[in-house]
Amino acid sequence: MGLLIEGVWHDQWYDTGKHGGEFVRESAQLRDWITRDGGPGPDGQPGLSAEAGRYHLYVSLACPWAHRTLILRRLKGLDELIGVSHVSPLMLDQGWTYQESEGSSGDPVNGVDYHRQLYTLTDPHYTGRVTVPALWDKREGRIVNNESADLLRMFNDAFDDLTGNRLDFYPQDLRRAIDAINADVYDHINNGVYKSGFATEQAVYEKHVVALFEALERMESRLAESRYLAGEWLTEADIRLFTTLIRFDAVYHGHFKCNLRRIEDYPHLSNYLRELYQWPGIKETVDFDHIKRHYYYSHDTINPTRIVPRGPLLDLERPHDRERLPGKGIREKG
Numbered sequence: 231m232g233l234l235i236e237g238v239w240h241d242q243w244y245d246t247g248k249h250g251g252e253f254v255r256e257s258a259q260l261r262d263w264i265t266r267d268g269g270p271g272p273d274g275q276p277g278l279s280a281e282a283g284r285y286h287l288y289v290s291l292a293c294p295w296a297h298r299t300l301i302l303r304r305l306k307g308l309d310e311l312i313g314v315s316h317v318s319p320l321m322l323d324q325g326w327t328y329q330e331s332e333g334s335s336g337d338p339v340n341g342v343d344y345h346r347q348l349y350t351l352t353d354p355h356y357t358g359r360v361t362v363p364a365l366w367d368k369r370e371g372r373i374v375n376n377e378s379a380d381l382l383r384m385f386n387d388a389f390d391d392l393t394g395n396r397l398d399f400y401p402q403d404l405r406r407a408i409d410a411i412n413a414d415v416y417d418h419i420n421n422g423v424y425k426s427g428f429a430t431e432q433a434v435y436e437k438h439v440v441a442l443f444e445a446l447e448r449m450e451s452r453l454a455e456s457r458y459l460a461g462e463w464l465t466e467a468d469i470r471l472f473t474t475l476i477r478f479d480a481v482y483h484g485h486f487k488c489n490l491r492r493i494e495d496y497p498h499l500s501n502y503l504r505e506l507y508q509w510p511g512i513k514e515t516v517d518f519d520h521i522k523r524h525y526y527y528s529h530d531t532i533n534p535t536r537i538v539p540r541g542p543l544l545d546l547e548r549p550h551d552r553e554r555l556p557g558k559g560i561r562e563k564g
């Protein structure tokens with residue numbers, strides 16, 4: 231894996247040495263906003279208008295951040311409006327690729343071989359990491375936004391007039407609660423698994439793995455009483471936790487050494503995980519082959535033999551017990 235510096239590719243691993251053994255995630259840089267009519271987005275800057283067929287989503291099926299956007303695309307009925315391409319699960323010296331022989335869908339929109347080319351088409355002097363997901367604007371020939379948290383919000387709202395889909399994953403009256411849960415889940419769980427797994431100092435790993443399991447305990451307690459994280463309605467907070475939970479026992483427990491417990495060992499988290507997995511449309515977005523091959527094969531600093539483990543055997547189809555708690559499903563906009 232690597233990064234672009236002034237538009238030139240450099241094959242290099244994360245520089246944890248710079249931060250005392252810590253993995254520090256870089257902020258996404260491309261943050262334009264799509265709105266219903268092209269009016270300004272939340273930052274007040276001019277937006278781009280929602281149109282059928284104008285945008286294309288580039289993802290990895292292995293990546294938890296990209297996975298959130300795939301789930302919202304599906305549940306918000308955007309499959310016909312926003313096309314999708316996925317990279318190969320193997321992220322090696324050239325970064326993410328569209329090599330079909332390795333499991334990519336290929337790139338029918340731009341015909342590029344490497345994901346980084348989408349970044350240099352956007353800005354020939356781009357400097358930064360080359361990440362998925364990225365939303366491409368076919369009209370302007372550039373990446374509009376490469377931050378999954380933003381993409382969830384846009385998918386939740388911008389295309390409603392075109393799809394007629396009124397589901398609301400970020401209802402106004404729940405926003406404070408959702409924002410607080412997101413902050414905890416992002417820092418300690420979504421990113422916590424990476425901070426544990428990519429740490430290159432024992433003390434740094436220990437600090438993050440302990441914080442991760444403390445956060446999982448907080449979620450476990452919350453889910454003992456509450457059907458979903460923000461109460462009776464399923465919201466984006468649940469989708470954002472789901473994509474880490476679904477990878478946990480298969481990858482993070484072994485590969486990232488997040489092994490104090492498995493998700494299977496938590497009664498509420500494991501039942502909640504199965505409820506979400508079985509939610510109509512969600513399991514179709516989960517690809518364990520890409521997930522396992524990506525992490526175990528790509529991170530050779532962690533797993534130099536690149537052996538992909540066979541297990542664990544997981545039965546996510548077995549019934550869950552979440553109906554014992556009151557739940558209302560996904561809110562419809564008024």
Ligand SMILES: N[C@@H](CCC(=O)N[C@@H](CS)C(=O)NCC(=O)O)C(=O)O
Pocket residue numbers: 231232257258290292293294295296359360361362363376377378379
């Ligand atoms: N803030 C971004 C993070 C995305 C991200 O880090 N994606 C990973 C894959 S899971 C990636 O593409 N990493 C490549 C790299 O860091 O070089 C988002 O949530 O959209």
